[in-house]
Structure formats: C-alpha cells, structure tokens
Amino acid sequence: MADSILAYIILASLLFSLGILGVIARKNIFIIYMSIELMLNAVNLIFVSMGRYYESMNAQVIAMLIIAVAAAEAAVFLSMIVVLYKQKKSLDSDVFNVLSQKEAL
Amino acid sequence: MIDIIFLTLAFFALAGGYGMVTCKQPIHSALSLIVSILALAGLFALLSASFLFMVQIIVYAGAIITLLLFIIMFLNIKEENLPKEDDKTKLLIIGSIVLIPFNILIIKAFSTLPSKSLGIKEDGFGSIKDFGEVLFNNWLIPFELISILLLSALVGAVVYARKDKYNG
Numbered sequence: 531m532a533d534s535i536l537a538y539i540i541l542a543s544l545l546f547s548l549g550i551l552g553v554i555a556r557k558n559i560f561i562i563y564m565s566i567e568l569m570l571n572a573v574n575l576i577f578v579s580m581g582r583y584y585e586s587m588n589a590q591v592i593a594m595l596i597i598a599v600a601a602a603e604a605a606v607f608l609s610m611i612v613v614l615y616k617q618k619k620s621l622d623s624d625v626f627n628v629l630s631q632k633e634a635l
Numbered sequence: 636m637i638d639i640i641f642l643t644l645a646f647f648a649l650a651g652g653y654g655m656v657t658c659k660q661p662i663h664s665a666l667s668l669i670v671s672i673l674a675l676a677g678l679f680a681l682l683s684a685s686f687l688f689m690v691q692i693i694v695y696a697g698a699i700i701t702l703l704l705f706i707i708m709f710l711n712i713k714e715e716n717l718p719k720e721d722d723k724t725k726l727l728i729i730g731s732i733v734l735i736p737f738n739i740l741i742i743k744a745f746s747t748l749p750s751k752s753l754g755i756k757e758d759g760f761g762s763i764k765d766f767g768e769v770l771f772n773n774w775l776i777p778f779e780l781i782s783i784l785l786l787s788a789l790v791g792a793v794v795y796a797r798k799d800k801y802n803g
Contacts, residue, residue: 531673533637533752537653538678540738541651541747545671547734548652555726557718560661560707564668567699568652571675574691577776582682582753587769590761595774597694602788604699608706609795615710621661622718 538579545572557616559623563607570600637754647674656727661707669700682753683763746770791801 545568552565557575574593618625651671658664676691759765770778 533754534750535748535753536742536746536750537641537645538682538753539680540742541648543738543741544649545652547731547738548649548656550734551730552656555723556656557720558661558664560703561655561658561664564655564664564703566657567668567695567771568671568710570727571672573735575675575678578679578682578684578687579753582684582756583748584750584759586757586774587761589764590687590766591770593684594690594770595781597686597690598785601694601699602785604702605788605792606795608702609792612706612710613795615716620716620718621712621770626719630773 535579535583536573542572542579545569545575545586549595557623559621559626566603567600570596581626591592637681640727641678644674644681648678652693657722658722661712664778665700665704665707669696672696672700681755682761685758686761686763686766 531576543570549565549569552561552568556562562578572597577589577593581587581593614626615621648671650676651669654667655664655671658667659687672691672695676688678697679691680688
C-alpha cells in the first residue's frame, strides 16, 4: 500500500479537503490561518511523493520554498491578528470588515 | 512493516486535521495541528526525503507553530471573545458533501499513473548534498527571491506591530 503513489495522493487530497472545510465552515481567524497551513502541507506532500515517483530532487526544492513562504506568511498574518484583536477584542472573521465596501458607504 | 508505519502516520495526520477543524478553542486546534505536521514529517521520511523531514520538524513544528502558540497565549483569549459558531456542524457536513466530487476527480486523475515501487532509496536520494546541488544550480534565482520575501515579511511585521496614532 505504501508502495503506490495513489495512497499518498488520497491522503493529500483528504488533508486539503479538511483545510478547505476549515476555511469555509469556521469563523475563528486562528483556525482559518491553521487551515491554510494544513493546505500548504498537503500540497507539499503531493510534491514530495511525485518527486519520489519521478526520482527528481526539484520537487523537494519546491517543497522547501513553499515552507519558506509559509514562514513569511506566519509572521505577517500573526502580527496582523494581534493588531486586529487589540482594536476589535474579537476573533470573529466577520467583524474584520474595515476594508469592505459595506461600511465605507 | 512499511504499510503499518504508513497507515499509522496517515491516521495521525487525518486525526490531527480533523481535530484542528472541529475544536472550539484555538489552543486545542494548534496542538492538533502539531500532531498532523509531525505525522507529515514522518511521511516525508518514508518517501526518502530526509532533509525535508528535518526542515519540516525544525521550521514548521519548531518555529511556525511555536510562534502561533505563543501568539494565542499572549492574546489571553476569553470565552466571550470567541466567535459564535452555531451552524458549524451544518456547514461542515454540507462542505464535506460538496468536496466529494473534487476528491473523486483528483483520485481518478492520478489513478492513470502506472504503479511503481516507492520504497526507501539507499543511494543518497533526498540527502542534504543532492538537495544543495539542485538548489544552488537550478533554483538559485527563486532562492534569492525567497530571501527578499522573508526580508519584506520581517519589515511588514515590524510595521504592523509598531505603536503609532492609528493602532495604539
């Protein structure tokens, strides 16, 4: 079972679906962030398993670049959450509507 | 033996992801995400990506999730600050039904690949030497662009966290 590429692909697509579910069904801004991280990890798993399948190192390099992008994203996203939480005292993603057109008009 | 390791790691990855999506408290979700990420690191080792296994543990579990846990504890979140999610279960069920065709499409697309043994390779595939050669020969410009991205993320985080008249 672990010898076939399909097992890894099924696992990665299930993890990606869990990430999408977290983004669409939850309102807590932290859980939305963690779901994005889970989706990035699922994509990394697809890259690494396809790299093992074709015996190419390029896929692992791309996976490491994705990890670096996730680290940069973590710094900006979390500092933004801290600023928003200090202003609104809530973690609900519905109250973060400063940039939406509804309130501005 | 490899099958048992794969099934155990896959179970822990999926259970961690499920716990992350369903837990109410953010701290429980972050701890479930650590389980999922460590299981994925084990799967990378099973695919003979030994350097990426270490990067996953050090950068993801060691840096990113620790920063996330630190921020969650630093904000000192009370029960009344959490959003009300009364229709969470309904949205989860509807979303998982909607996502079934997507999963079937991916599995059908990949099932046409000829099957091939993915056992552990012994000839240094995935070692830090091979990795560095490919990174600095083929991927030098993306590597430098990533350094610029990290620098701009650093500057952006400092600008957000600064005290001024807009966010006191």
